[in-house]
Amino acid sequence: MKIMEHRALRGPNYYSRYLTIFMRLDIEELEQKPSDQAPGIAERLQELMPGIYEHRCSVGEPGGFLQRVERGTYAGHMVEHVAIELQNMIGFSVGYGKTVDSYETGIYIVCYRYRDEACGLAAGREAVDIVERLYTNQDVDLESIIARLKEVRDAHMLGPSTASIVEAAKRRNIPYFRLSEDTSYIQLGHGSKQKRFQATVTENTGIIGHGIADDKDWTKQILGDAGIPVPRGQICNSLQEALEAADEIGYPLATKPLVGNHGRGVSTNITKETELRDAYAAALARHESVVVEQFVRGEDHRLLVIDGKLIAAARRRPAHVTGDGKTSLRKLIERENQDPRRGVGHENLLTQIHVDEQTERLISQAGLTMDSVITEGEVVYLKSTANLSTGGTATDLTDDVHPEVAYAAERISRLIGLDIIGIDLLAETLTKPLEEQSAGVVEVNAGPGFRMHTSPTHGQGRDVGQHVLNMLFPMESEDGRIPITAITGTNGKTTTTRLVSHLLRQAGRRVGMACTGTIEIDNHVVMRGDYSGPQAASTVLKEPGVENAVLEVARGGILRRGLGFDSCDVGILLNIASDHLGEGDIHTLDELARCKTVVVDAVSPEGTCVLNADDPRVLDQGTYWSRGKIIYFTMNPDFEPVQKHVANHGVAFTVRDDFIVMRQGQVEAEVIHVNDVPITFEGHAPFNIQNALAAAAAGYALGLNMGDIKMGLQTFHPTPGQLPGRVNLVEADGVKCLIDYGHNVPALKALETLVFSLGPKQRISVASAPGNRRNEDLEALGAQLAHMHSRLFICETDPRGRPVGEAASLMQRGAENSGKGCQVEVVMEERAAIEQAVDAASEGDLLVLLVDDIDYAIERLKGRSFQDPPPNT
Numbered sequence: 001m002k003i004m005e006h007r008a009l010r011g012p013n014y015y016s017r018y019l020t021i022f023m024r025l026d027i028e029e030l031e032q033k034p035s036d037q038a039p040g041i042a043e044r045l046q047e048l049m050p051g052i053y054e055h056r057c058s059v060g061e062p063g064g065f066l067q068r069v070e071r072g073t074y075a076g077h078m079v080e081h082v083a084i085e086l087q088n089m090i091g092f093s094v095g096y097g098k099t100v101d102s103y104e105t106g107i108y109i110v111c112y113r114y115r116d117e118a119c120g121l122a123a124g125r126e127a128v129d130i131v132e133r134l135y136t137n138q139d140v141d142l143e144s145i146i147a148r149l150k151e152v153r154d155a156h157m158l159g160p161s162t163a164s165i166v167e168a169a170k171r172r173n174i175p176y177f178r179l180s181e182d183t184s185y186i187q188l189g190h191g192s193k194q195k196r197f198q199a200t201v202t203e204n205t206g207i208i209g210h211g212i213a214d215d216k217d218w219t220k221q222i223l224g225d226a227g228i229p230v231p232r233g234q235i236c237n238s239l240q241e242a243l244e245a246a247d248e249i250g251y252p253l254a255t256k257p258l259v260g261n262h263g264r265g266v267s268t269n270i271t272k273e274t275e276l277r278d279a280y281a282a283a284l285a286r287h288e289s290v291v292v293e294q295f296v297r298g299e300d301h302r303l304l305v306i307d308g309k310l311i312a313a314a315r316r317r318p319a320h321v322t323g324d325g326k327t328s329l330r331k332l333i334e335r336e337n338q339d340p341r342r343g344v345g346h347e348n349l350l351t352q353i354h355v356d357e358q359t360e361r362l363i364s365q366a367g368l369t370m371d372s373v374i375t376e377g378e379v380v381y382l383k384s385t386a387n388l389s390t391g392g393t394a395t396d397l398t399d400d401v402h403p404e405v406a407y408a409a410e411r412i413s414r415l416i417g418l419d420i421i422g423i424d425l426l427a428e429t430l431t432k433p434l435e436e437q438s439a440g441v442v443e444v445n446a447g448p449g450f451r452m453h454t455s456p457t458h459g460q461g462r463d464v465g466q467h468v469l470n471m472l473f474p475m476e477s478e479d480g481r482i483p484i485t486a487i488t489g490t491n492g493k494t495t496t497t498r499l500v501s502h503l504l505r506q507a508g509r510r511v512g513m514a515c516t517g518t519i520e521i522d523n524h525v526v527m528r529g530d531y532s533g534p535q536a537a538s539t540v541l542k543e544p545g546v547e548n549a550v551l552e553v554a555r556g557g558i559l560r561r562g563l564g565f566d567s568c569d570v571g572i573l574l575n576i577a578s579d580h581l582g583e584g585d586i587h588t589l590d591e592l593a594r595c596k597t598v599v600v601d602a603v604s605p606e607g608t609c610v611l612n613a614d615d616p617r618v619l620d621q622g623t624y625w626s627r628g629k630i631i632y633f634t635m636n637p638d639f640e641p642v643q644k645h646v647a648n649h650g651v652a653f654t655v656r657d658d659f660i661v662m663r664q665g666q667v668e669a670e671v672i673h674v675n676d677v678p679i680t681f682e683g684h685a686p687f688n689i690q691n692a693l694a695a696a697a698a699g700y701a702l703g704l705n706m707g708d709i710k711m712g713l714q715t716f717h718p719t720p721g722q723l724p725g726r727v728n729l730v731e732a733d734g735v736k737c738l739i740d741y742g743h744n745v746p747a748l749k750a751l752e753t754l755v756f757s758l759g760p761k762q763r764i765s766v767a768s769a770p771g772n773r774r775n776e777d778l779e780a781l782g783a784q785l786a787h788m789h790s791r792l793f794i795c796e797t798d799p800r801g802r803p804v805g806e807a808a809s810l811m812q813r814g815a816e817n818s819g820k821g822c823q824v825e826v827v828m829e830e831r832a833a834i835e836q837a838v839d840a841a842s843e844g845d846l847l848v849l850l851v852d853d854i855d856y857a858i859e860r861l862k863g864r865s866f867q868d869p870p871p872n873t
Contacts, residue, residue, distance in 0.1 A: 013562030023110040031106035036072030076108030083127035161450035164465030189480020191546035195472040201447040209417035213446040233293025245292040252295040257287030263385030296426040296440040300386040303423040305413040307471040312453040318383040319391030323374025353391035394452035396459030404433035422448025488553040489574025497552040499695040503712030512546035533557030537564025571603040576617040577746035597625040608701035633693035684757040687750035725854040732861040734843030760846035765789040767850040771802035782814025786822035795833040
């Protein structure tokens with residue numbers, strides 16, 4: 001088998017609403033060998049992966065998939081289920097999958113859900129290899145496969161602290177973005193409602209408080225001045241200073257680097273000078289300044305305060321083993337590391353214990369060696385500090401904290417100035433006030449780890465991530481979302497996207513817009529290019545100031561990566577017409593319609609779907625897939641399906657007596673006269689009347705009143721400034737010029753009425769089409785251009801896989817065979833074609849420039865006394 005394409009779809013997509021891995025798989029000779037022709041394959045698969053028995057598949061019961069394998073299914077279907085089960089085996093619970101054949105023999109589209117993108121892709125590759133081996137009776141080293149997948153998982157997974165906050169956000173339906181692959185830098189929510197954090201440091205964490213926590217001496221000074229018990233100590237910059245400090249403070253001592261974390265370089269219970277020398281060297285390796293301080297006897301406790309409230313408390317004990325009177329220390333450590341709860345880094349509840357210099361020093365201090373047999377019941381500590389990251393254990397004590405201890409912890413958080421703070425307290429117990437026992441705060445931590453609280457070794461786990469989320473989003477109803485409007489269709493997407501954005505801006509909203517041409521934030525262009533895909537949506541939704549997102553959605557983005565968001569508030573489906581057929585396994589208009597309806601399928605149940613009732617496929621499939629309320633728009637006010645919708649108190653926008661009107665039940669509200677909407681060209685551009693209806697409906701769904709909608713429609717002009725490259729009509733030295741982006745037959749037919757209404761002596765056009773259209777589409781485009789113009793210059797801007805010149809030749813053939821008498825010339829380079837067309841035009845002619853390089857076209861026209869046409873044109 002051969003994987004031809006393999007990628008992650010990062011939002012609702014053509015195949016599902018879920019995060020889905022897409023694989024285009026050539027099963028090659030296995031097309032002739034379904035699974036019932038491979039004796040015993042179902043049994044070998046179940047023996048290899050027992051959990052696959054739970055896969056119900058289409059049978060609908062446990063063992064259903066294995067029944068399919070016994071009866072006969074294709075290798076691609078088996079790859080789907082193996083990829084799903086591999087993910088389950090490394091801890092990612094997934095179940096959805098789909099495998100469909102393509103238009104090519106032996107090639108299948110295999111789709112399956114994922115939780116982590118890298119793991120999902122890796123599982124797919126491993127699944128292909130496993131299924132091939134099962135078919136050929138080769139051994140499968142599943143243990144090694146799982147180990148490889150766990151390595152991928154561990155390299156990409158969020159740490160336990162970050163994950164606890166993200167999981168809490170998911171429960172509240174708050175979206176999140178991972179802003180950096182190699183750090184835990186996370187955005188919760190969209191646009192102006194977003195909150196960002198990194199691990200357990202939030203955007204509200206005070207930089208001064210963070211600095212205090214990083215400086216142990218500064219921390220002690222602030223807390224000591226406030227009456228909080230802290231151990232006496234000194235900062236030492238040489239071994240001699242450390243020895244002198246020891247004489248002044250007295251043994252036992254503790255040493256640690258002035259700046260550090262995770263217990264690195266920390267030594268405790270130092271009782272003599274030789275130990276102090278070793279401990280000083282260990283701390284010096286971490287920082288040039290070393291803290292030497294009084295060792296406070298007592299157990300190590302961590303108090304977690306979030307938003308000024310004590311949330312959790314735990315007792316931590318350093319990594320240790322307990323003797324049995326028979327086993328060496330070395331074997332005891334090995335046995336402890338075999339505990340299934342222990343893993344590498346943060347993958348499990350506990351961390352593996354590594355023998356390092358600190359461990360060897362402690363063993364030596366205890367008069368032991370690695371080969372010593374430890375007396376039954378004797379505890380041997382292997383680390384100086386109780387950090388979980390070095391193999392320590394934790395016991396939850398949240399319910400045992402004395403009110404005075406809780407108050408002290410909350411007071412410390414205020415003194416240091418941190419919204420999330422971990423307080424390391426040495427104390428005999430948490431059940432008594434600090435002044436009644438031996439106790440001292442040894443340090444505080446900005447960005448404290450949560451694992452000891454979420455998954456303690458002993459006791460009840462605490463949902464501390466939820467408390468962080470409640471601090472960032474205090475209202476239970478807050479979901480961090482801004483209104484998203486998504487616009488799709490074959491033609492009119494960019495115009496409608498820009499018009500909806502304009503309506504919202506005119507009403508005072510701060511808008512982030514992405515479309516074919518630009519990304520604009522609050523009416524400022526921040527990126528130029530084709531931004532009608534999911535990456536552009538992500539860019540807009542990450543922008544902090546955006547209150548409304550308006551996003552053009554093209555079919556290519558849906559197929560390649562899915563939507564760049566999980567749901568939207570308004571989904572607009574403009575039309576379904578022949579374009580790009582034959583590409584990406586979309587060969588029919590019904591398949592194209594299903595692709596486009598992904599947008600309305602993604603509308604939230606409380607949202608609104610805006611549908612073109614004049615397009616039969618939009619009316620049929622759009623209505624079927626719509627999840628929210630529906631607003632229809634139509635040019636025919638008497639269209640029966642719309643009348644029934646309105647009678648049932650549904651909303652519709654239509655045209656009556658040359659007015660755009662809104663109807664609901666018995667109510668009809670006039671919005672604006674069609675002639676007052678500049679992009680309609682006094683009604684000569686019916687396609688833009690439809691776009692105006694769609695935009696008005698979207699504005700209504702987004703809470704704009706009729707005055708807002710009217711103001712927006714009448715102030716939006718088809719100029720290069722407001723609507724670049726979309727029906728821009730300008731005049732240069734007596735020559736009218738219409739600049740547009742029409743690259744398919746439906747778009748040109750829509751433009752035809754306007755072109756003929758301008759009444760020129762001669763119509764001259766420059767046009768091209770991308771090479772990824774079908775031959776018949778390119779020829780039909782040439783014929784339509786010849787029908788509309790008296791002279792045609794065909795150029796070629798993007799062959800897209802075809803030999804250079806082939807697309808232009810097909811368009812030329814279509815134009816010349818149309819029998820319309822149009823003069824046709826191929827000028828391959830677009831700018832040269834524009835030059836020749838401009839030179840060929842004379843006063844009274846109409847230039848129709850259907851070009852990609854709009855800026856160049858406008859600049860060239862400026863040389864002919866560029867000016868806008870008279871208002872009554």
